[in-house]
Amino acid sequence: MPTRAFATQQVVVRDAIAGAIDEEMERDKNVFLIGEEVGEYQGAYKCSRGLFQKWGGGRIIDTPITEAGFAGIAVGASMAGLRPICEFMTFNFSMQAIDHVINSSAKAYYMSAGTINSPIVFRGPNGPAAGVGAQHSQCFASWYAHCPGLKVVCPYTSADHRGLLKAAIRDNNPVVFLENELLYGRAFPVTDAEASKDYLMEFGKARVERQGEHCTIVTFSRMTDLSLAAAAELEKSGVSVEVINLLSLRPLDMASVVKSIKKTNHIVTVEDGWPLYGVGSEIAAGIMESDAFDHLDAPMERVCGADVPMPYAKNLEDAALPQVANIVSAVKRVLNMK
Numbered sequence: 001m002p003t004r005a006f007a008t009q010q011v012v013v014r015d016a017i018a019g020a021i022d023e024e025m026e027r028d029k030n031v032f033l034i035g036e037e038v039g040e041y042q043g044a045y046k047c048s049r050g051l052f053q054k055w056g057g058g059r060i061i062d063t064p065i066t067e068a069g070f071a072g073i074a075v076g077a078s079m080a081g082l083r084p085i086c087e088f089m090t091f092n093f094s095m096q097a098i099d100h101v102i103n104s105s106a107k108a109y110y111m112s113a114g115t116i117n118s119p120i121v122f123r124g125p126n127g128p129a130a131g132v133g134a135q136h137s138q139c140f141a142s143w144y145a146h147c148p149g150l151k152v153v154c155p156y157t158s159a160d161h162r163g164l165l166k167a168a169i170r171d172n173n174p175v176v177f178l179e180n181e182l183l184y185g186r187a188f189p190v191t192d193a194e195a196s197k198d199y200l201m202e203f204g205k206a207r208v209e210r211q212g213e214h215c216t217i218v219t220f221s222r223m224t225d226l227s228l229a230a231a232a233e234l235e236k237s238g239v240s241v242e243v244i245n246l247l248s249l250r251p252l253d254m255a256s257v258v259k260s261i262k263k264t265n266h267i268v269t270v271e272d273g274w275p276l277y278g279v280g281s282e283i284a285a286g287i288m289e290s291d292a293f294d295h296l297d298a299p300m301e302r303v304c305g306a307d308v309p310m311p312y313a314k315n316l317e318d319a320a321l322p323q324v325a326n327i328v329s330a331v332k333r334v335l336n337m338k
């Protein structure tokens with residue numbers, strides 16, 4: 001029997017999010033949640049289930065459909081000493097509020113010479129979902145990671161959502177917290193330590209999800225699922241793949257990527273966003289600017305979403321998104337396998 005310290009329970013991602021918010025609201029009276037349908041409806045994806053009933057409309061605040069409006073209210077509240085959690089129903093809709101995210105919140109500390117903090121979390125689902133078309137199925141990870149003044153994190157497991165969200169809420173700077181709609185219903189094991197009310201994860205620390213010897217896959221968010229599946233498929237051919245889950249895009253843990261390249265001498269990056277100016281592009285630049293390049297035995301490959309708006313038809317949507325077979329093929333190419 002495992003000891004209690006290592007005992008695990010299965011926790012669904014949406015419940016991990018709601019639990020983390022609940023605990024941080026209990027810990028700090030300045031924390032509140034604001035957004036569309038977060039209250040009486042308990043969240044568009046039920047990520048705030050039970051919170052309105054417990055904390056009431058003063059701290060779980062339903063808003064009209066006006067991202068620019070409620071994001072502005074939240075940013076102002078953060079500058080006044082509160083700690084808002086601003087939920088976008090999807091990050092596609094954050095485009096309506098990007099002026100407040102970038103020009104109001106991200107730049108406040110710098111432009112005020114360190115006299116104004118904006119401790120706020122912008123959170124919600126990011127990246128392709130399923131059957132929701134071009135305007136609701138995009139990855140904005142590289143957009144926000146491009147901007148100084150923001151911290152950008154992409155959790156994967158239930159424990160990641162707990163530890164990173166609690167750290168984001170306690171942070172004194174704006175954090176963009178990119179979830180994934182297709183992970184909300186997934187259950188992952190959570191240890192007693194990870195279930196602790198003070199469980200926090202550090203930003204800027206990638207995690208090796210799987211040890212390997214022949215090739216490194218660097219990925220984040222839901223693409224970790226596909227990368228692990230590809231690694232298992234490649235193992236049948238005798239190929240040992242190391243899978244690195246970045247977890248944090250700004251700050252970015254290039255040190256872990258470099259360390260893995262020095263072991264495997266090959267790298268493939270996997271993301272479901274568009275290829276131009278993407279996360280994989282930044283990894284490629286980081287390799288060129290470090291001593292990792294000298295350890296590569298083959299050019300790096302990127303597996304990305306297609307450079308098109310997301311199609312609505314299921315067969316075209318599948319063709320526009322990375323699949324396990326695409327990752328397997330990319331690894332085989334960098335290893336010069338038939």
